[in-house]
Every structure is written in C-alpha cells, then in structure tokens.
Amino acid sequence: MLQLENLSRRFGATAAVSGVSLSIPAGQMVGVIGRSGAGKSTLLRMVNRLTEPSEGRILHEGQEVTRLRGQALRDWRTRCGMIFQQFNLVPRLDVLTNVLVGRLNHHPGLLGTLGTLFKRFPAEERAMALMALDRFDLAGQAPQRADTLSGGQQQRVAIARAMMQQPRILLADEPIASLDPRNARTVMDALRDVNRRDGITVLCNLHHLETAREYCGRIVALQAGRVMFDGAPGELTAARLRDIYGVSEAEFDEQSTAPAAARSAGRQASPGRVAPLPA
Numbered sequence: 001m002l003q004l005e006n007l008s009r010r011f012g013a014t015a016a017v018s019g020v021s022l023s024i025p026a027g028q029m030v031g032v033i034g035r036s037g038a039g040k041s042t043l044l045r046m047v048n049r050l051t052e053p054s055e056g057r058i059l060h061e062g063q064e065v066t067r068l069r070g071q072a073l074r075d076w077r078t079r080c081g082m083i084f085q086q087f088n089l090v091p092r093l094d095v096l097t098n099v100l101v102g103r104l105n106h107h108p109g110l111l112g113t114l115g116t117l118f119k120r121f122p123a124e125e126r127a128m129a130l131m132a133l134d135r136f137d138l139a140g141q142a143p144q145r146a147d148t149l150s151g152g153q154q155q156r157v158a159i160a161r162a163m164m165q166q167p168r169i170l171l172a173d174e175p176i177a178s179l180d181p182r183n184a185r186t187v188m189d190a191l192r193d194v195n196r197r198d199g200i201t202v203l204c205n206l207h208h209l210e211t212a213r214e215y216c217g218r219i220v221a222l223q224a225g226r227v228m229f230d231g232a233p234g235e236l237t238a239a240r241l242r243d244i245y246g247v248s249e250a251e252f253d254e255q256s257t258a259p260a261a262a263r264s265a266g267r268q269a270s271p272g273r274v275a276p277l278p279a
C-alpha cells in the first residue's frame with residue numbers, strides 16, 4: 001500500500017499540490033488527469049522524492065518515505081521506476097546498454113565511459129536486459145542507437161530500463177504525450193502488461209480521459225493541486241467532468257494537451273540513476 005497523507009507542495013506563491021491524501025493498494029493502475037498546471041507531475045515526482053513535499057507524509061508498506069535519506073532514499077528510488085514524456089534515453093548509446101542503465105543503482109561503483117559501460121555489466125544482467133527488450137518486441141533493436149528508434153519504441157525501451165530496477169511502483173509522467181495514437185497504444189499496452197503480469201503499481205499522468213478510462217482501474221482528477229475526483233472510470237461521467245472543470249470532455253482533452261507539449265521542453269526530468277553517467 002502506498003499512502004499519501006495530506007501532501008502539499010508550494011513553489012513560491014504557487015500551490016502546485018494541496019492536501020492530497022490517497023491510499024493506493026499494491027498492484028493498482030491509477031490514471032492521474034488534470035489540465036496543464038493542475039499538479040500532476042509535481043504529485044508524481046514527490047512520490048520518488050525528485051520533488052520534496054512542503055507538507056505531508058508518504059508511506060509505503062508502513063515505511064515513511066518522506067523521512068528517507070542517503071542510501072535508503074536511493075533504494076526507494078530504485079523501487080520506484082520512472083518514465084518521462086521525453087523518454088530520457090542516452091541517444092547515442094545502443095538500446096541494450098540504455099536498458100542496462102536501469103541496473104546502475106545495483107552497482108554503485110560501476111563507472112566508465114559510455115562506450116565501455118556495456119562490458120562492465122555481468123553476463124546475467126545483459127541477458128536480463130535482452131529479455132526485458134524481447135518482452136516489448138524490441139530484441140531485434142538491441143544493438144541500434146537509441147535515437148534511431150521511433151518514439152513509441154524509445155518509450156518501451158525506457159519501460160524496459162525501469163523494469164531492470166525491479167521496481168514495486170512505476171511512475172509514468174505523461175508517457176504518451178509526445179506520441180502518435182498508434183505508438184501511444186503500444187506504450188500504454190506495455191504499462192498495462194507490467195501492471196497485470198508483474199503486479200507493479202502504476203501511477204500514470206495522462207491528458208486524455210479516454211486513455212485513462214481504457215487503461216486505468218482508478219482515476220484521480222486534479223484541479224489546481226487538489227483532488228476533485230477519485231474513483232472508478234465509469235463514475236467519471238461527462239456531467240461529473242463538467243462539474244469539476246466546467247467543460248466537455250473534448251474541451252478538457254484539448255485544454256490539457258496543448259500547453260503541456262510546450263512546457264515539457266523546458267522541464268527535462270533528471271532521474272538520479274540516468275543523469276550522472278559520465279559523458
């Protein structure tokens with residue numbers, strides 16, 4: 001069980017997230033929706049402490065995540081895989097090594113240039129990485145440079161990389177916002193697969209309500225940092241959506257999507273285990 005208790009985050013005068021309390025049982029797939037600026041990313045990033053809460057607590061199976069420091073915090077981040085809108089792969093590295101990057105936290109001393117990194121992982125981890133790719137139909141792309149893949153393929157590589165951490169929770173921050181509908185579907189299918197087959201809890205920020213309805217067993221709707229709806233997809237009717245946001249579903253999708261793409265360019269995420277790679 002992941003518990004968020006009265007979680008808030010302010011940025012100066014902006015209350016990005018305000019008093020959010022949620023109990024998320026292990027193995028649930030939760031879609032977090034809301035317009036641009038509603039606080040979705042901030043909420044997700046607080047779970048793995050990329051963003052520190054201003055107030056409130058996070059507990060996971062009784063452990064107070066908000067108190068973790070040092071190695072214990074790094075361990076927590078390993079247990080929370082994260083997927084970003086812009087994939088955050090190392091573009092000039094081959095796909096297989098990108099997936100192996102997900103194991104870096106298991107080898108704190110492992111350093112080297114990107115070119116030699118692959119050889120430094122044990123053979124069983126290389127095999128594990130290949131299996132992770134194969135699962136998402138990408139074994140054939142293993143030797144290719146990551147930047148030669150389509151967006152949907154790159155995002156599935158990012159999921160395979162996250163799976164190498166053997167996470168309990170997957171945080172997906174707008175994972176399909178940069179993808180066309182066909183690629184978006186392959187990525188959402190991959191997230192559903194790890195949720196169902198591996199029992200991993202998935203928290204997924206989404207812009208389209210229809211996607212959340214189709215893939216998530218529970219929808220949390222944010223408005224100005226507050227939870228306005230928390231329930232089963234079927235309960236979030238057109239009338240309820242209009243009550244919360246004052247717009248139709250089509251208008252909601254349109255307003256949620258447009259500014260996000262522009263803003264995301266200026267907000268590249270920095271997952272602890274990927275960024276520190278030596279150039």
Ligand SMILES: Nc1ncnc2c1ncn2[C@@H]1O[C@H](COP(=O)(O)OP(=O)(O)OP(=O)(O)O)[C@@H](O)[C@H]1O
Pocket residue numbers: 011014015016017034035036037038039040041042043256259260263
């Ligand atoms: N690092 C930051 N510094 C200052 N303000 C921030 C920061 N991160 C987020 N905010 C502000 O907090 C509010 C919530 O932002 P957040 O990115 O969490 O929303 P979002 O729902 O994820 O939006 P989008 O869908 O556009 O990504 C916004 O007003 C945003 O400008």
